[in-house]
Amino acid sequence: MNLPLSCRCGAIQGSVPDAARTARVMCYCRDCRTAQRWLDPTRGLDAAGGVDIIATSQAEVQLTQWQDALACLQLSPKGLHRWYCKHCRTPLGNTPAANGPRFVGLSRLAVALDDAALDARVGEPRWQAFAKSATGPLPTLASRALLPTLKVVGRTLLDRLRALTPGNPFFDAQGRTRVQPHVLPREERAALAAQDR
Numbered sequence: 001m002n003l004p005l006s007c008r009c010g011a012i013q014g015s016v017p018d019a020a021r022t023a024r025v026m027c028y029c030r031d032c033r034t035a036q037r038w039l040d041p042t043r044g045l046d047a048a049g050g051v052d053i054i055a056t057s058q059a060e061v062q063l064t065q066w067q068d069a070l071a072c073l074q075l076s077p078k079g080l081h082r083w084y085c086k087h088c089r090t091p092l093g094n095t096p097a098a099n100g101p102r103f104v105g106l107s108r109l110a111v112a113l114d115d116a117a118l119d120a121r122v123g124e125p126r127w128q129a130f131a132k133s134a135t136g137p138l139p140t141l142a143s144r145a146l147l148p149t150l151k152v153v154g155r156t157l158l159d160r161l162r163a164l165t166p167g168n169p170f171f172d173a174q175g176r177t178r179v180q181p182h183v184l185p186r187e188e189r190a191a192l193a194a195q196d197r
């Protein structure tokens, strides 16, 4: 079963052909929350300030359409690359620096499935990352299982040993981002993070 990807306006489209090679995690870290507030504060955050992430290897992501739409945000000069559609501000996903693991945390908002279909193909979230940074009581998970996450982590570390493929949508063969990231000014980041209190 595949995982169809699309931003809200449709300018970014693609898929993860094998949904079994993903793991779903809720992330409650302040940076994910800050980035989502900057992109679109009306979507994507649960009641405890978490974002729903489908983790996989960059090699698993096949974009069919992204030209002139894919943009990149960094909350600081060395922060994660946070990819999004510049037209509709849907987050696509996060990647570490180019020389890091070939990991991508896809945003649930970029997966073109309703909740029931997403649960059926990937499973419900099985892990809550950075729970201490949550802004409210955490929802109870149906079940906890670290194994799918560990499998994804292992695969992204293995992928790092391979050269970047020409089809990598985020980085070119030299490991440079395909678009110049927008680095959020420090004051703007601080103002968004301060909404936690």
Ligand SMILES: [Zn+2]
Residues within 6 Å of the ligand: 007, 008, 009, 010, 011, 012, 069, 085, 086, 087, 088, 089, 090
């Ligand atoms: Zn879009």
Ligand SMILES: [Zn+2]
Residues within 6 Å of the ligand: 027, 028, 029, 030, 031, 032, 033, 130
């Ligand atoms: Zn996070």
